Amino acid sequence: MNERWRYVAASAGLVADDGRVRPTIFAEMSALAARTGAANLGQGFPDEDGPEWIRELAVESIRGGRNQYPPGRGDAALRAAIAEHERVRYGLDFDPEREVLVAAGATEALTSAVLALAGPGDEVLTLEPFYDSHAAAIAMAGAAHTTVPLVPGAEGFRLDVDALSAAVSPRTRVILINTPHNPTGTVLSREELAAIAAAAARVDAVVVTDEVYEHLTFDGAEHHPIATLPGMRERTVTISSAGKTFSLTGWKIGWACGPEQLIEAMLAIKQFLTYSGGAPFQPAIARALSEGGSDIEALRRSLDHRRELLLDGLQRAGFTVMRPSGTYFICADASPFLSETVPDGDAFARRLPEQAGVACVPVSAFCRAGSPTAEALKNWVRFTFVKDEATLLTAIERLLARR
Ligand code: PMP
Ligand code: GLN
Numbered sequence: 001m002n003e004r005w006r007y008v009a010a011s012a013g014l015v016a017d018d019g020r021v022r023p024t025i026f027a028e029m030s031a032l033a034a035r036t037g038a039a040n041l042g043q044g045f046p047d048e049d050g051p052e053w054i055r056e057l058a059v060e061s062i063r064g065g066r067n068q069y070p071p072g073r074g075d076a077a078l079r080a081a082i083a084e085h086e087r088v089r090y091g092l093d094f095d096p097e098r099e100v101l102v103a104a105g106a107t108e109a110l111t112s113a114v115l116a117l118a119g120p121g122d123e124v125l126t127l128e129p130f131y132d133s134h135a136a137a138i139a140m141a142g143a144a145h146t147t148v149p150l151v152p153g154a155e156g157f158r159l160d161v162d163a164l165s166a167a168v169s170p171r172t173r174v175i176l177i178n179t180p181h182n183p184t185g186t187v188l189s190r191e192e193l194a195a196i197a198a199a200a201a202r203v204d205a206v207v208v209t210d211e212v213y214e215h216l217t218f219d220g221a222e223h224h225p226i227a228t229l230p231g232m233r234e235r236t237v238t239i240s241s242a243g244k245t246f247s248l249t250g251w252k253i254g255w256a257c258g259p260e261q262l263i264e265a266m267l268a269i270k271q272f273l274t275y276s277g278g279a280p281f282q283p284a285i286a287r288a289l290s291e292g293g294s295d296i297e298a299l300r301r302s303l304d305h306r307r308e309l310l311l312d313g314l315q316r317a318g319f320t321v322m323r324p325s326g327t328y329f330i331c332a333d334a335s336p337f338l339s340e341t342v343p344d345g346d347a348f349a350r351r352l353p354e355q356a357g358v359a360c361v362p363v364s365a366f367c368r369a370g371s372p373t374a375e376a377l378k379n380w381v382r383f384t385f386v387k388d389e390a391t392l393l394t395a396i397e398r399l400l401a402r403r
Pocket of ligand 2: 024027042044182
């Protein structure tokens, strides 16, 4: 049997000692939390569903007969709403007929982009830590995965710009970035984005940018799509999704915007992954994107409050925390709690549910096994604050009790 599947699983660190494929770290920690009754601050999904009026629209779509395949590129009203959102919010103009593609979540859009644009002999450069599906998509494409670190310091996790210049090569076909960034909570600055843009232009690489947390920023941090930088619209695929913006992660409605040639390349792949999906959800998300501004702002404010709550609680419990400017996540250094028997963040995260009744995720799961970044961040863990206040308070109480 061909072993490509094993190589893909290994790229995300998911081959167990016995050779079987392990579930993702998110699924594993959620299962452990369920088994031990722990407060689940591991897997990043909201425990409150998105706005009722949006859910009602999907129900109406099902009753109203929107139950067969939608068009391969996506529902026309949704593509129009996505293009309008990009124009109003960022001043980016995309033709909804040719430059917008709806996908089964950001995940399918990301995988389609990487499969369409890179193959054996090519390099795809990502940030490190990176979201797990980025590594898996690169492995599926048979391309080589290179990385540039985000380094913790006084200003949060910041891009190592010198390492970026060294990491791009003439074989770099795609630079795959993510801002606001999971797991660090970094919102890349204009200067960092300009460095990435310059590197991409230098080796004529395409930038694929994962912006699923585009609306979830705090402390006045501003999200800049890299496509808005001079010269970048023509070499960038911008990917987002409704999952995080409207707390509807199970609907799996995502999209990509970019120049026609790149969207066409993605379509060639995407139409043989799912072809299309989510028929009743697409018109509901079209309306949500055009009329849901106040819901997005309410979510952002509520998350901001929960972020402060968890930051304060983790600090009181003895963690050194990094204040995130975006996303659902706080990274914390667990060094004060490590010992000979619990030597790193991975061991800490695996023990914590049973020991303290709280689940988190080790940051090493977002790194390549044995890489310098994995080594540098081996004591770090990620907690999510996209849980209701009662769950956060329970988690904090439990962490304080074990001091
Ligand atoms: N990218 C990042 C950085 C994410 O955190 C997630 C999901 N949590 C995704 C992509 C996947 O998005 P979707 O559910 O729309 O496929
Ligand atoms: N993106 C979510 C996280 O980072 C998890 C999504 C998943 O389970 N694949 O926690």
